[in-house]
């Protein structure tokens with residue numbers, strides 16, 4: 001089978017080589033063997049091949065983080081050969097093995113491409129807004145990098161909750177994407193006065209919840225409402241902020257972290273509740289996975305990684321595998 005195999009730390013995606021004669025991995029007890037149909041790409045894929053990610057697999061390894069595909073062999077009773085699943089695992093290959101606990105059945109009517117990027121972004125945004133910030137209908141929710149992977153999920157979940165959504169992004173095109181997926185207002189955070197724009201939109205009230213995957217906490221405190229909750233989701237800007245805590249005190253602000261990956265270890269009982277909420281939204285059609293317009297394949301997947309690294313993409317970037325019929 002074809003797979004990207006990493007034998008030493010690489011400079012970047014351009015150094016990835018697609019091997020053609022890799023043996024198919026066999027599932028151990030508790031695992032599934034999956035025929036991969038689509039791969040979800042993430043910024044951390046690049047960190048992983050460079051040896052800069054928190055997960056540093058021993059060489060040789062197949063990199064990757066998300067996928068959708070079909071079960072070829074099962075060692076557990078919950079899944080059988082032929083089941084359509086999506087999940088998290090080392091995915092840059094035609095066939096992979098994963099622990100059965102790291103997959104879920106593909107929601108009805110979703111294609112492999114749509115399902116390939118669900119496993120990380122959607123529960124992150126749902127757990128952040130629902131469990132951590134307790135966003136309520138009628139509140140103002142400010143979503144930064146609203147056209148990005150986690151951002152576009154947050155926009156849709158916040159709208160489904162009944163919030164008034166203010167999207168920020170760094171270009172007119174990306175703001176249009178955020179509006180297409182439900183944002184009520186759009187502000188370019190490259191504008192110097194973007195916090196003033198948010199205050200104006202909210203008639204001086206400020207945002208009740210701020211969803212921040214970028215690293216804009218300090219600036220956001222200027223346009224956060226009394227009793228506002230600011231979610232620390234990520235650091236796309238590449239730096240950690242230091243905060244003047246007087247503003248946190250003056251407005252009764254809560255700064256709230258979300259680390260979805262750590263729920264498995266620290267709060268496993270919340271995971272099924274999050275997925276139950278999400279599957280309800282998926283099946284109702286009130287939210288839908290958003291995909292970047294260019295779909296990659298296994299051969300040009302490194303170009304998709306480059307596009308993410310160059311900040312060119314919006315929504316989820318996906319590579320298909322094996323030229324299957326994308327309409328399920």
Ligand SMILES: NC(=O)c1ccc[n+]([C@@H]2O[C@H](COP(=O)([O-])OP(=O)(O)OC[C@H]3O[C@@H](n4cnc5c(N)ncnc54)[C@H](OP(=O)(O)O)[C@@H]3O)[C@@H](O)[C@H]2O)c1
Nearest residue numbers: 124145148149150169170213233234235236237258259260
């Ligand atoms: N806490 C968790 O559990 C969790 C889970 C998943 C992801 N995350 C984190 O959330 C962040 C976003 O993930 P994602 O999947 O949404 O990524 P993404 O699809 O690549 O989107 C990130 C967006 O950030 C914006 N951005 C602003 N400044 C940037 C900069 N200097 N360089 C690159 N992008 C910049 C870009 O939008 P504009 O061009 O519009 O500015 C970009 O589209 C990452 O830091 C990720 O690690 C956290």
